[in-house]
Amino acid sequence: MTLDVSGAQLAAIRAHGERTYPRECCGLLLGSFEKGDKKRLVEAYAVENTWQGAGEFGLGDGQGEERRFLITPEDYRAGERYARERGLEVIGTYHSHPDHPARPSEFDRGNAWPVYSYIIVSVQNGRAADLTSWTLDDERQFQSETICRTTEV
Amino acid sequence: MGVKVLIPAPLRRYAGDQESLELEGASVGEVLDDLTGRYGELKKHLYSEDGKLRNFVNVYVNDEDIRHLQQQGTAVQSTDIISIVPSIAGGD
Numbered sequence: 001m002t003l004d005v006s007g008a009q010l011a012a013i014r015a016h017g018e019r020t021y022p023r024e025c026c027g028l029l030l031g032s033f034e035k036g037d038k039k040r041l042v043e044a045y046a047v048e049n050t051w052q053g054a055g056e057f058g059l060g061d062g063q064g065e066e067r068r069f070l071i072t073p074e075d076y077r078a079g080e081r082y083a084r085e086r087g088l089e090v091i092g093t094y095h096s097h098p099d100h101p102a103r104p105s106e107f108d109r110g111n112a113w114p115v116y117s118y119i120i121v122s123v124q125n126g127r128a129a130d131l132t133s134w135t136l137d138d139e140r141q142f143q144s145e146t147i148c149r150t151t152e153v
Numbered sequence: 154m155g156v157k158v159l160i161p162a163p164l165r166r167y168a169g170d171q172e173s174l175e176l177e178g179a180s181v182g183e184v185l186d187d188l189t190g191r192y193g194e195l196k197k198h199l200y201s202e203d204g205k206l207r208n209f210v211n212v213y214v215n216d217e218d219i220r221h222l223q224q225q226g227t228a229v230q231s232t233d234i235i236s237i238v239p240s241i242a243g244g245d
Contacts, residue, residue, distance in 0.1 A: 024244055024245075026241070026243075028241075033162065051242075051244075054242065057208055057209065057211075057240050057242075058208040059208050059209065059240070059242050063244065067244045067245055068242065068243070068244035069241075069242065069243060069244050070240060070241070070242045071240060071241040071242070072240050073211040073213075073218065073238040073239065073240045076238055076239060076240065076241060077238060089162055090162070091162075093241045093243075095243055095244065097244070097245040098245075100245035101245075104243070105243070105244065105245050107242075107243055107244055107245075108243035108244065110207075111207075111208070111209040111241070111242045111243055112243070113161075113163045113164065113198055113239060114163055114164075114166075114198065115162070115163035115164075115166065116163045118243070138194070140197060140198075
């Protein structure tokens, strides 16, 4: 799997992670599914982290917004509508790991679907560091995804 | 005539690459059973190992979340549209 992204969208994700530090940021990746297991990111769509309401969905595990994020189905549907109006689709999601590596956790894995891109940005002491992307395979294991920087238009 | 189920993009490859399916059942649970009966690979992405719908998987009948109705016992008819919507959660 390969994800084509522009430098501007990566910068937007990094900036979002720095803005919300030490809490996790989150958002949807809007773009298109291309031929040959490729996706193209057009817009990083920021969503407010509403983890405090996670108990309603049976997801609460005692952790706070420094370690968890939630995009409610209502927020997902709003992002999907916004995408469709622009001829785009939800192709994945992004979130930050404050003071933790940019690697998916077991909690990330338990709440993921295949095909989607899962971008993780590590934010160390308030500054965005590593940024990685992952996809879940058919056996529900995360595999690293190649990020291809496209030329800015 | 069956009930229309919209398949989210990341799961379409497990459902014959179709965006929507006409499935049989009088309740949401029965329709989902028909879905996973026909497309077995979908099951592990919708249900956890204990056979329950995964917590992050939400089901809507038209615009109503079934958690606010009768859960999987919610009755459906052929004019209804069922949507499968993720609540995206994660973290370190």
